Amino acid sequence: MSHNTLLVFEVTILVLAIFLGFEVISKVPTLLHTPLMSGTNAIHGIVVVGAMLVLGLAHKGPFLWIVGFLAVVLGSANVVGGFVVTDRMLEMFKKREPPKKDGE
Amino acid sequence: MSTNLANLLYLITIVTFILALRYLSDPARARRGNQIGAVGMVLAIVVTWVKIGTTSWWALALGMAIGGGFGATAARKVKMTAMPQMVALFNGVGGGAAALIALGELHRILPPPGTPTLDISGAIALSGLIGSISFAGSMVAFAKLQELIQGRPITYPGQKVGNLVLLAACVGLGIALVAGAQDQWLLWAVVAGGALFGVLFVLPIGGADMPVVISLLNAFTGLAVAVGGFELENNVLIVSGMLVGASGTLLTMMMGRAMNRSIANVLFGAFGQVSAGAAAAAAGDGGGTVRSASAEDVAVMLAYAHKVVFVPGYGLAVAQAQHDVRQLADLLESKGVEVSYAIHPVAGRMPGHMNVLLAEANVPYPQLKEMDEANPEFARTDVAVVVGANDVVNPDARNNTGSPIYGMPILNVDNAQTVVVLKRSMNPGFAGVENPLFYNPKTVMLFGDAKQSVEKLIQDVKTL
Numbered sequence: 001m002s003h004n005t006l007l008v009f010e011v012t013i014l015v016l017a018i019f020l021g022f023e024v025i026s027k028v029p030t031l032l033h034t035p036l037m038s039g040t041n042a043i044h045g046i047v048v049v050g051a052m053l054v055l056g057l058a059h060k061g062p063f064l065w066i067v068g069f070l071a072v073v074l075g076s077a078n079v080v081g082g083f084v085v086t087d088r089m090l091e092m093f094k095k096r097e098p099p100k101k102d103g104e
Numbered sequence: 105m106s107t108n109l110a111n112l113l114y115l116i117t118i119v120t121f122i123l124a125l126r127y128l129s130d131p132a133r134a135r136r137g138n139q140i141g142a143v144g145m146v147l148a149i150v151v152t153w154v155k156i157g158t159t160s161w162w163a164l165a166l167g168m169a170i171g172g173g174f175g176a177t178a179a180r181k182v183k184m185t186a187m188p189q190m191v192a193l194f195n196g197v198g199g200g201a202a203a204l205i206a207l208g209e210l211h212r213i214l215p216p217p218g219t220p221t222l223d224i225s226g227a228i229a230l231s232g233l234i235g236s237i238s239f240a241g242s243m244v245a246f247a248k249l250q251e252l253i254q255g256r257p258i259t260y261p262g263q264k265v266g267n268l269v270l271l272a273a274c275v276g277l278g279i280a281l282v283a284g285a286q287d288q289w290l291l292w293a294v295v296a297g298g299a300l301f302g303v304l305f306v307l308p309i310g311g312a313d314m315p316v317v318i319s320l321l322n323a324f325t326g327l328a329v330a331v332g333g334f335e336l337e338n339n340v341l342i343v344s345g346m347l348v349g350a351s352g353t354l355l356t357m358m359m360g361r362a363m364n365r366s367i368a369n370v371l372f373g374a375f376g377q378v379s380a381g382a383a384a385a386a387a388g389d390g391g392g393t394v395r396s397a398s399a400e401d402v403a404v405m406l407a408y409a410h411k412v413v414f415v416p417g418y419g420l421a422v423a424q425a426q427h428d429v430r431q432l433a434d435l436l437e438s439k440g441v442e443v444s445y446a447i448h449p450v451a452g453r454m455p456g457h458m459n460v461l462l463a464e465a466n467v468p469y470p471q472l473k474e475m476d477e478a479n480p481e482f483a484r485t486d487v488a489v490v491v492g493a494n495d496v497v498n499p500d501a502r503n504n505t506g507s508p509i510y511g512m513p514i515l516n517v518d519n520a521q522t523v524v525v526l527k528r529s530m531n532p533g534f535a536g537v538e539n540p541l542f543y544n545p546k547t548v549m550l551f552g553d554a555k556q557s558v559e560k561l562i563q564d565v566k567t568l
Contacts, residue, residue: 007223010334010342017330017343021350024122028129030362033355034454037319038191039128039138040326040352043121045145045194046344047201047329048168049152050336054208055164056156063211065160069167071204076171077178078198079149083142084179085190090135092184092463 035089042082048075105154113151114340120144121344125351148340171197184464185421188454189249192242192318195325199238202328203295206232209335210291222282227334229278232291233298235328238321240302245318248311255311263308264372270301309371312495315454316359316370323352362449365512394530397548399557402524403564406432409486411442413478415515416462418452419492419527423554426465429491432562433467439565444471446478446488446515448496475515482519490517490525490541492554498539509537523547526557 028036052075055068120140127137153164175194182190206228213220220228247253274297281290309317326348333341360367406412414429433443445467451458462472473481482488490497493515500507501514517523523546530542530549541547550557 003221006337007334010337010339013339014330014342014346017346018350020122021125021347021352022354024125024347025129025351025354028355028358029131030358030449031456031459032129032131032134033319033359033362034187034191034315034456034460035134035138036125036128036355037315037322037352037454038187039124039134039141040348040355041191041195041198041322042138042145043124043141043344044198044322044326044329044348046117046121046148046341047198047205047325047332048171049148050205050329050332050338050341051167051201052149052152052156052164053336053338054205054212055167056159057208057212058160058163060212064208065163067204067208067211068160069163071201071208072164072167073171073174074197074201074204076168077175078171078194078201079145079175080172081175081179081190081194082198083138083145084176085182085187085194086138087135087142088179088184089187089460090138092460 035086038082038086038089042079042086045075045079045082048072048079051075105151110151110155111339114148114338117144117148117151117340118343120147121347125347183424184461185424186250187460188315188318188457189246192245192249192314192321195318195322196239196242196246199235199242199321199325199328201235202231202325202332203235203239203298205332206235206335207288207291207295210288214286214288219286224335225282225286226278227331228291229281229294231328231331231335232295233274233278234324234331236295236298237302237305238324238328240299241306241321241324242302242318244303244306245314245321248306249314255314257310258307263304267301267304270297270304274298274301305371313370315450316356316367319352319356319359320367320371323349323356326350326352359450394542395545395548397524397550399550399560400564402548402550403561403568405487405522405524406436406441406489406561407439407565407568409436409441411444411481411485412436412487412489413473413482413485413517413520414443414445415488415490415493415497415517416445416447416451416458417491417493417496418457419494419554421452421457421461421492423492423556425491425555425558426461426467428555428558428562430462430465430467432558432565433471435562435565444473444478444481446473446475446482446517448475448493448515451493451496475513479516479519482516485520486522488517488520488523490523490527491558492526492528494527494539495537497541498537499541499544500537500539504540507537517541518544518546521546524550526550526552526554528553 051071055072058065124137124141127133210228248255274294277294326345330342330345437443447458497515497517501509501512
């Protein structure tokens, strides 16, 4: 694929992703704003994939090694921290037994 | 692994992220959604690792162990009350990673005769700028919430103009980079300028508004990641980053709406700055005095009431008093008092904060009343107990058009027979806005740490 064809394709999915992003959370209750913020925070941890690709080129010079390594450290912290924090928040929303009804 | 196969597997990751977001909008399925997203993330990491091969595998392993280890430890150890700053921290490091990727990519492409195409150099400049703003801004938000620096807005003359000039300079440098002055130092300058802008941009925003700021910076990081996808020609980065960019933007606007304020007002209003005029007005009207009461007095009031409503706020979170409040509530219930909790949607530091804390203390769901449900009930409430809440019960939001929080929907605790306010001292709240509720003749103050005060109340109610 030529560079320009690829670019047009990339822009297309970018624009579709914008609408999808609006659509999937358009009716979220206030109650879940915090976990949702935290959850999207975990998802952009995907940046670690980019960081890995940069570190994968480390043999081309020490600068790429340093930058890539730091980016992998930061990206991994984002991924793991993001998902764990979100999970801990959502654990609080687990279903509990309804209180005993009268006459039981 | 072929690029096509890798992209197909990345597509699975994208689907898991979309499902995760979708499920996160529903309390019953939210946790499952988050787990599905995590599985997708692991898949993307494995695919990428296979793609890279064994080159620098030990550096990858070491970097992941350090970053992942830090993330897991910090996220596990943090108390529920400190969650907001944790989100800020993890958001910041993501932005930092995006900026580093931009630096790395430019360095890889640049050695002669390499010249990046316009779109690639544009993407590099943009993700360097947004990533560094998000990194530095999130760190300031973290410091404010962790109370390493003061939460009140920090303002000085010429602030907005100065920030605007700085941002314009960064954009100018970025354009120069794209236009052909391809020098790595230009990108370093963009990144450094972006970081400085991030700091200066968040400093004037009051601590009470940090959740909205974090949400916005979260969207920024998403955008930086999406743009990074263009540099690396990687679909999973483009789609996932932009999903976060778009949903984060919408979420930011929804948070603003919950507080009845525009995003512009949050970002540039220096909200909570105590202006001389407003302070004078507060001191002038009524010139009321504050009544303070002992725990014994309050205990009697509570034990002989028919209906008691607890109104939790950030003070409860800070003091970790949720378990004690529940104990007190149970005790009162055993004495035949009708007990409920009135939850303001933005009480605490994040929307939904109080629901999370009270859920942790196993408060029965039917006792939790949302604002619309709680407000009509105050008229037949004997005692409203405000535990460390301030702005969300401030009658100025209803009555005083000059108040910075005018128009925000509040809990009308002043409709109750008596209001008991548990508060550390008479200092204005986190947002720094005066609260006439404290001067209301119906109100009595019980000064002290919320946890200790509630513990004392439990003791005293028991002896009655």
